[in-house]
Amino acid sequence: MAHIIFSPPYIPPAQAAQSLRTHGYAVLQPEDFAQWMGLSVNDLQAMDADWQGLPPDAFLKDGGRYRRRRHSCFVSDGDHVQQVPHRAHWQPVEYNALHGGMQRMFDPMLDATTHSPAWLAMINALGQLADQVFCADDLHERWFVEAHQFRIDTTDGIGRPTPEGAHRDGVDLVAVLLVNRKGVKGGETRVFEATGPNGQRFTLTEPWSIMLLDDARMIHETTPIQPAEPGGVRDTLVLTYRRGNFQGADLQESAS
Numbered sequence: 485m486a487h488i489i490f491s492p493p494y495i496p497p498a499q500a501a502q503s504l505r506t507h508g509y510a511v512l513q514p515e516d517f518a519q520w521m522g523l524s525v526n527d528l529q530a531m532d533a534d535w536q537g538l539p540p541d542a543f544l545k546d547g548g549r550y551r552r553r554r555h556s557c558f559v560s561d562g563d564h565v566q567q568v569p570h571r572a573h574w575q576p577v578e579y580n581a582l583h584g585g586m587q588r589m590f591d592p593m594l595d596a597t598t599h600s601p602a603w604l605a606m607i608n609a610l611g612q613l614a615d616q617v618f619c620a621d622d623l624h625e626r627w628f629v630e631a632h633q634f635r636i637d638t639t640d641g642i643g644r645p646t647p648e649g650a651h652r653d654g655v656d657l658v659a660v661l662l663v664n665r666k667g668v669k670g671g672e673t674r675v676f677e678a679t680g681p682n683g684q685r686f687t688l689t690e691p692w693s694i695m696l697l698d699d700a701r702m703i704h705e706t707t708p709i710q711p712a713e714p715g716g717v718r719d720t721l722v723l724t725y726r727r728g729n730f731q732g733a734d735l736q737e738s739a740s
Contacts, residue, residue, distance in 0.1 A: 490672070492686045492693060500696060501616040504657075508701035509675050509684070514692040521609040527602040528692045534597045535663055535719040538635045543588045550636055550643035555590040556598060557730060558629040560611030565604050573630065574732025587732070593633060607631075607723070610696075614657045614725045617698065627656075628730045632722040638668060638711035645671060645706035645718060652678065655726040658697040658704070662688040667716030668709040675704045699724070 494513045495503055497520035503510040518525045538552035557568045572587040597603055607629060615624040636643035665671065665688070676683025678701055688695065697704055709718050 489689070490686045492673075492688060492695075493684060494693075501613060504613075504617045504696060504698050508677065508698045510696045511686070512694050512696070514690050514694075517692065517694050521605050523602055523605055525692055528606075531597050531600065531602060532663060532691075532719075534594050535633060535635055538633055539591050541590070543586060543590075544647065546644070546647050548644065548647065549640060550638070551647075552635040552637070553590055554593045554633045555588075556593040556631050558598075558607055558631065560607050560627040560629050560725070562624050563608055563612075565607045565611070567598055571730065572732070573632075574730075593631060598631075610657070610659055610723060611725065613696070618656055618727070625727050627725040627727065630655075630724045630726075630730065632724075634720045634722065636671075636709060636718045636720075638709060638716040641710065643668075643709045643718065645709065645720070646704075650674070650676075650703045650705040652703055653699050653724050654731055655699045655724040657725040658699045659721075659723040659725075660688075660695045660697075660704075661721040661723070662691060662693050663719040663721055664691055665689055665718050667711060667713035668718055669712045670707050670709040671718050672707045673704070674707070675702050677701065678703050 492511045494511055497512055497516050500510040500512060512520070514525050514528070518528055538554055540549065541551040541553050544551060555573050557571055559566050559568055570592045572589040574587055611627045611629070614627055619625055634645070636645050660673070672685055672687050673695060674683065674685045675695070675697060709716065
């Protein structure tokens with residue numbers, strides 16, 4: 485059966501905040517995204533090597549071996565970004581029926597990436613976009629940011645970018661960036677209203693293209709990938725921005 489690929493509904497970055505407020509999502513092509521942050525696509529691609537050595541995800545409850553990842557946390561406040569001490573990733577079962585309720589301590593991201601000017605510019609720029617979408621007037625929030633590096637491979641014949649299925653993340657803003665896609669078929673992105681009938685389906689194929697979501701309004705998933713050639717992989721970066729604190733912060737503080 486042929487795989488039909490629908491093109492992403494790209495918009496200019498200047499329309500991203502309004503699109504998030506109106507439609508709940510926005511999709512930007514790589515060149516526009518980079519220029520919007522004062523960077524080039526080459527600046528973003530300089531981080532690609534970090535995805536080559538991701539350790540296996542030891543918490544997959546479906547028994548799969550298809551996912552590798554790292555995870556780190558930051559606070560974005562105005563024009564200041566600070567990495568916080570390494571912490572576990574936690575979600576309630578209401579948002580992640582498969583892995584919710586687990587304290588998942590993944591290996592941290594590498595300093596070469598998290599200390600790079602391009603990384604700091606990206607975390608800061610998306611924090612300022614979140615301010616535009618979720619704050620009134622010229623106010624800004626203190627954003628609690630979780631960064632997830634994923635590699636989904638097809639060594640066992642199939643890889644699941646979202647094994648939990650269609651879901652929300654329990655945050656305010658979600659950013660899904662395609663870092664690399666090589667030798668795979670499938671991996672269609674699907675976004676639809678949490679309380680309505682409208683939705684979109686498309687396939688991200690351009691490295692460092694980005695999908696942005698108002699998490700309270702939109703449910704999202706990515707369909708499984710299969711190998712189109714040996715060694716097929718799909719690399720992504722997922723950034724989540726949340727007001728108030730990190731999810732599960734009270735649980736970790738009470739346990740320490």
